[in-house]
Amino acid sequence: MTEEKFTAAELAERVGGQVFGDGNVQVHGVAQLETAGPGEIAYLEDAKFYSTAETSNAACLIVPVGAAVRSNCRIEVKQPKLAFAQIARLLHPQPVRPPSVDSSARISTGADIDLTVFVGPHVSVGEGARISAGTRIEAGVIIGENVTIGKDCILHPNVVLYDGVSLGDRVVLHAGACIGADGFGYVRDDMGYHKFPQLGTVVIEDDVEIGAHTCVDRAALGRTRIGRGSKLDNLIHVGHNCDIGERVVIAAQTGISGSVTIEDDCVIGGQVGFGDHITVQSGAVIGSKAGVLPGKIVRPGVWWGIPIQPLDKFKRLNAQVNRLPEMQAQLKELTRQVALLELAIKKPQL
């Protein structure tokens, strides 16, 4: 973790904030509010942390506009967490890899690699691959034939890109991410399963980040797409021919079957399962562990459960299930009362 030094006033300027107190204090690192010490900057977004903030040893605090927290120095901004993230990047910039190709890397003669690219040990690059300026290819990455990689990407160790896959600019793939393996498609006859052709490709657009060991399968025909600015966590499965829109966030271990469309700005929890041919409309939020049946159209709103229901309904039904023992008891009591009534009626009313 590298460190740069700035004054609080300089940092405030960079994030469009206003500094109060000693703007000349030196800051060299970010930290959590509870543990920040001299030379460190922390942030808070919520009034409930004001008292913690006032006893903090941080050199400077990033706070919401108008939050007059007592502190030696504070920066007021609209979005403290976002400013903190920006400042973290200034104070702890990504280590830069000098452009170089490790002598152990195997680069096909027909590959076209920009001179500013870093290629680590034991990398392999296939025929016809093109890698643009500023991209970092870490150790053990395997790049198939005719792969296209944009500018300023980071491919962490052991990433695998199958033939023909394409990445935009500033794409980050974490260790072991696997892009372009065959989709899971077979045709059954009496003899068994015959492979359905998996001849399409995968397109990953600009500013996508994909977690460790996440798998995005190639399309049978056509392409699988991950749209601009989308973020996928670890160990996710994206099936063939899926179309994931822009700014979609998907948490770890979610599985998406073939031909699912997830439109822009959806938020998908962890361990969610999607059957095939689903459309999730823009703005929908699906809670962790939900299950979505094949062919379903998921409208905007918050969804939960297996199969998914609107969150409100899910909560109500869940509460009702919890009340089942009580309902059972009520039923029993009613049955007893009705039996007594029947008895009473059969006897004369005297």
Next chain:
Amino acid sequence: MTEEKFTAAELAERVGGQVFGDGNVQVHGVAQLETAGPGEIAYLEDAKFYSTAETSNAACLIVPVGAAVRSNCRIEVKQPKLAFAQIARLLHPQPVRPPSVDSSARISTGADIDLTVFVGPHVSVGEGARISAGTRIEAGVIIGENVTIGKDCILHPNVVLYDGVSLGDRVVLHAGACIGADGFGYVRDDMGYHKFPQLGTVVIEDDVEIGAHTCVDRAALGRTRIGRGSKLDNLIHVGHNCDIGERVVIAAQTGISGSVTIEDDCVIGGQVGFGDHITVQSGAVIGSKAGVLPGKIVRPGVWWGIPIQPLDKFKRLNAQVNRLPEMQAQLKELTRQVALLELAIKKPQL
């Protein structure tokens, strides 16, 4: 994606179909019905696509026997999708890797590799390993000691085969598939967990295909088996001592605990969880996200839910749970009526 050229008549002959219309039309690629253009062939299986088919620009259509779709050229076959898959293989054959061993590969002196094998960059092959004719070992694959690999297999990048594992013929392992890691077995005492021996092996039979990052653990003692013609999707976990039969299909992210038997021709959805010592009988179908309790015997039929139930029962119970608010209202109304009746009875009946 390589391309070959055939006439429609030649293709019809190869798939045992009958050609109608211009059998001399040249075909060089497969495509989807909606997007197929000149020189391309598409298929349809269902009458609902007839109208789309009749406006298609495809050079030729593969249709069910008797489906007199208007088209410049059509091939009638019993199973259009299967014929399409076969034709795709003819038109777009897998690129052939010339037999060679990359100079960066580390081959132990005692390994026995057929002269027709392709070995990519940064591969490592342990002592006593045997690799048969026509097999393709892509970059970064790691093959342990005494591993046996059959004919015409494809091991995609970064596959790991632990010591002693054995693969049949025509096995395809996608990137990062991990075969033969230790099973998850420990014995607890006051001090903590002690490793239970994981001394067995894994046997993968002919024509098995395994998805990216799927893990098949070695047996504690004996062997874990994946039977002939079975197909496993991405990110699946198969525990130690499992016995998966022939032509079993398992979708992504399913987890199978130790000592589970899945008999021939079962179909298992995605994200299913199996406890240990389960037997799934031949022909059973288990829906996605289902959970099967340890020790269970799953009979043929369609199963669903956590814990699994016959699909019919699952649907009925699910409907009933959805009706709970209504039941609750009914209960309330009955309680009110019974109270009124009690009141009425206590009063004289006039």
Next chain:
Amino acid sequence: MTEEKFTAAELAERVGGQVFGDGNVQVHGVAQLETAGPGEIAYLEDAKFYSTAETSNAACLIVPVGAAVRSNCRIEVKQPKLAFAQIARLLHPQPVRPPSVDSSARISTGADIDLTVFVGPHVSVGEGARISAGTRIEAGVIIGENVTIGKDCILHPNVVLYDGVSLGDRVVLHAGACIGADGFGYVRDDMGYHKFPQLGTVVIEDDVEIGAHTCVDRAALGRTRIGRGSKLDNLIHVGHNCDIGERVVIAAQTGISGSVTIEDDCVIGGQVGFGDHITVQSGAVIGSKAGVLPGKIVRPGVWWGIPIQPLDKFKRLNAQVNRLPEMQAQLKELTRQVALLELAIKKPQL
């Protein structure tokens, strides 16, 4: 699988057991009770296996104290399964890799590797990394900068350790385990998602074993920890800033969101999902496929379901749900009876 030879008497001494019968019988391998032959040793823990045991061809049986199973030779111990595991280690010791560094490995000049370490082919070790005595680094492992690895660890093929990660002694990481990838944290604004800093690290303590393709993310700030003696199965996700205690066992495909604490001696099933900021108190047991809501405190006891409930309650509710059709029928019958009663009351009672 290597083999050593011992007499039954020698083995009994090593595990603190008492030998009955022919203590001089030679034993060279472990086996299952049902298949054990001459020269092999098996174990049983339960009286229900006595009859199987008495027809076994095993050279020697490990049995509970006082279990006078008829056999040519038996060793009585308190914990037969544990003794069996210990004996397996004696008879089949892990193959020792001679200290060496494969010539294809790329070792940074500033890395400090003990002379007794084994480094396999295509390994890469970053600047400032330290690797202690007796550790085995298998083929394709990638070790970032300033990584610390303790004594007698085993890193199986293709393990990835990001910069700065630290492992204790005797840690075992299976193929493809990925330690220290960025946590999944972003800040949203109108433009999209901005990366929240992931500047912390991961600490894996002594005697931890981690399964194939399991991912443990680095902390945003601070550290993610896996405590001493804990065992994680395959394909698990551990989010940033998690604190997993000592002797915790987690089965395959479980997903743990950020900032979750799991205290010592917990047992977590497979495919469990944890929201963020959960605390699981020491001794809690969570069943497979359970879902734990964010922020929850899970007390000691056995938990099950989505969302989790005490196992007893879960079973009761489950039974009740299964009884819903019956309740529905009861409700219908009551409604009919009440209607009849109303009718009866409206008519004069004679």
